[in-house]
Amino acid sequence: xxxxxxxxxxxxxxxxxxxxxxxxxxxxxxxxxxxxxxxxxxxxxxxxxxxxxxxxxxxxxxxxxxxxxxxxxxxxxxxxxxxxxxxxxxxxxxxxxxxxxx
Amino acid sequence: xxxxxxxxxxxxxxxxxxxxxxxxxxxxxxxxxxxxxxxxxxxxxxxxxxxxxxxxxxxxxxxxxxxxxxxxxxxxxxxxxxxxxxxxxxxxxxxxxxxxxxxxxxxxxxxxxxxxxxxxxxxxxxxxxxxxxxxxxxxxxxxxxxxxxxxxxxxxxxxxxxxxxxxxxxxxxxxxxxxxxxxxxxxxxxxxxxxxxxxxxxxxxxxxxxxxxxxxxxxxxxxxxxxxxxxxxxxxxxxxxxxxxxxxxxxxxxxxxxxxxxxxxxxxxxxxxx
Numbered sequence: 001x002x003x004x005x006x007x008x009x010x011x012x013x014x015x016x017x018x019x020x021x022x023x024x025x026x027x028x029x030x031x032x033x034x035x036x037x038x039x040x041x042x043x044x045x046x047x048x049x050x051x052x053x054x055x056x057x058x059x060x061x062x063x064x065x066x067x068x069x070x071x072x073x074x075x076x077x078x079x080x081x082x083x084x085x086x087x088x089x090x091x092x093x094x095x096x097x098x099x100x101x102x
Numbered sequence: 103x104x105x106x107x108x109x110x111x112x113x114x115x116x117x118x119x120x121x122x123x124x125x126x127x128x129x130x131x132x133x134x135x136x137x138x139x140x141x142x143x144x145x146x147x148x149x150x151x152x153x154x155x156x157x158x159x160x161x162x163x164x165x166x167x168x169x170x171x172x173x174x175x176x177x178x179x180x181x182x183x184x185x186x187x188x189x190x191x192x193x194x195x196x197x198x199x200x201x202x203x204x205x206x207x208x209x210x211x212x213x214x215x216x217x218x219x220x221x222x223x224x225x226x227x228x229x230x231x232x233x234x235x236x237x238x239x240x241x242x243x244x245x246x247x248x249x250x251x252x253x254x255x256x257x258x259x260x261x262x263x264x265x266x267x268x269x270x271x272x273x274x275x276x277x278x279x280x281x282x283x284x285x286x287x288x289x290x291x292x293x294x295x296x297x298x299x300x301x302x303x304x305x306x307x308x309x310x311x312x313x314x315x316x317x318x319x320x321x322x323x324x325x326x327x328x329x330x331x332x333x334x335x336x337x338x339x340x341x342x343x344x345x346x347x348x349x350x351x352x353x354x355x356x357x358x359x360x361x362x363x364x365x366x367x368x369x370x371x372x373x374x375x376x
Contacts, residue, residue, distance in 0.1 A: 098188025
């Protein structure tokens, strides 16, 4: 993905590294490991401590995809792609409305 | 849930292993099995979405690094899917157990057909994409990916067909707890003309959002058992990891067929029990 190009830019080959997001990739790897460790601790320890660890694991598990959407929204607004920035915001709004209704 | 977390972990690992090799996802197998073993469908659904979310998270770094995820396409479809999963999760508590079980059995049958009909491995090994140019075009639903050393441009079409499919997948996920990837990926690839590799990676990305939205609603409803979920989470990650490694060692066609047949059996058991 090359976010520096305007929406109407001519379609064609992009920078080979344009689809790479090193920092986000690292964050996702750390989050995966964190969730796995917390869930394993919950399984091994059990009881109230284990239950707390499980809830934290679930919170991270649910938060990461939504934070990724928020990050995409900010990125697209900043890089001149407001239409899809609004789409990303719309997804978050749908989730928020759903939680309110639930 | 009656199942102990350790039992859920073992079942989730087996389901994720078979599901990843069979290309249908772990939840499509785990949730019907849990129901067939006696769990209430409304209690099994959150466990299924945990497996879906865990699988999506575990694959996310690799697929983002590959550049095969089309975020704009994924989020556009997710507008419908998120609405569907939230609506499905909200109404599922008021639906008769039999209806939920029938939705689950229907999803299992679709998953079985998907596994039995597939001719190739959808999620190929990662190594072949290293150092390849791939990405999406800003402001559009198009992009390009690499296939056998060549740059292949593509443009998603027929969004009006993909959105209803995503909505249905979301509703099914909210009601039953299966991810619905076996609906989303074919919809993207067959209805919207998106390359299968891109469709599969984009589906995995969107499933994480769908599952998170559904799980949050379930949590508000008080339907999430934290320890069972932890078991499912560990099992899903470990099983998915093992499945990715044995995928190249075992004949995928045989495993897909076995998974498909198993899903049909499980769907039958679910229907008979209700």
